[in-house]
Amino acid sequence: MISGRSDRYTDDVFRSLGEREAAVVAGFRRRPTNLPANRAVIDQGEVGTSLFRIVEGWAYRFRRTRAGCRQIIDFLMPGELIGLEAALLGVVEHSVSSLTPLRLETLDSRLVAEAFYREPELALRFARHLAAAAGRVNELLTVVGCCDAVHRLAFLMHALYRRQARLGPVDPRDCAFPLRRQHLADALGLTGAHVNRTLNRLRHDGIAVIARQRLSILDLPRLTALVDGIAN
């Protein structure tokens, strides 16, 4: 371990950044971008994309198989970066799309090289951000590989609620949840039809309801219990 509490800096890359580093970041800032919902931010196989930081809205990272199947790999929230892997490796093997309308801060991707060569604190932020995202994917893989539909859905609802809660106060009985049935299905390795049936069960059991783009957790302890078996 290097120093300090690192998890603070893993959700919002630039949170409480030193003045010096903030100035450097500012120097690489370009025109901000706005995007409606359901638009591609970056596409699988692109090279030399820029780096974005989500100011407002949600996005999702995914891969497409040639068979037409879409696997959602991660969801991205305000404060998180899009295109960091591309800046590091040169190519991206995944796409990113907006889930809601997005407000993006655009950064020249040379910022990453600059950080590694001259701004260690920044470089560490990038590395930790990467590691945190990787950790989320590990969790998702575990859930998809090990759990049935009820647990998978419980996991995703719980995870997205928790991530919102880290960004600011959130009412568990009514929080944002802009995913369509198909997003749930594609993230969890299920079909839309089965997601629907499973959501019905969770509703009838009084655990949680997803309706009109909102999630309301009716019984947080029970939801947590469903999820507990998974992570730790």
Added chain:
Amino acid sequence: MISGRSDRYTDDVFRSLGEREAAVVAGFRRRPTNLPANRAVIDQGEVGTSLFRIVEGWAYRFRRTRAGCRQIIDFLMPGELIGLEAALLGVVEHSVSSLTPLRLETLDSRLVAEAFYREPELALRFARHLAAAAGRVNELLTVVGCCDAVHRLAFLMHALYRRQARLGPVDPRDCAFPLRRQHLADALGLTGAHVNRTLNRLRHDGIAVIARQRLSILDLPRLTALVDGIAN
């Protein structure tokens, strides 16, 4: 993108390192470790582990659910690091075990901090290593979420063959494959029994055979065709 062909450096972290950086790494080297097969290298939830580099042998990264299910997240081969996430984030949310007997180079994990603060080239290696590993997990997740048992197995056989081939010349008709049925099952979200049945099919179809810890690819074009639909 930063510079040069990055994929060269993603499998073996320290491959063709500059003299200066190699000296720094050497300064953080500790006593080498040897480990028999099936032993824990690091355990989920540990703090302050050291950093290892595999010199010889294979390992695997995995998570356990409380239900007792094991999800294998990645396989690790010579040249790759164990414990990098721990060095960056302070905690690990996964375990690593040896698959074969392991010869490990032990490194003081403060090397990571040193790299970020004073050795940009090294820090970049670490970051790219992290990004490459994350990319592999993305792929695995996609396969597990989208594909049936035949494709999942084809994918894993192909991937592990390719990774061996990057390390040195390998005969596709007879290469190392030290995974048990249960490893395959736990990596791919299947059961041992079903893995077995599916392997039978692949053998009867003349595509590939796994026996006595060896993989022999009988029809590489056809195996590649099975896998092609997945990644790009």
Added chain:
DNA sequence: CGTGGGCTTGATAGTCCTCAAGTCGGGTGG
């Protein structure tokens, strides 16, 4: 008011799991 996309639900089928028994092979101790 018509249209289309997302949601909902049913019937049916297939993949994969569970459980269990039996086989094989390698290692150990007598």
Added chain:
DNA sequence: CCACCCGACTTGAGGACTATCAAGCCCACG
């Protein structure tokens, strides 16, 4: 050297979970 033993592998029968296909519904939008 052989008998034993254990873990890994193999195979079968039955069942659970999830997919597929299809139809109808609802709502937002033009």
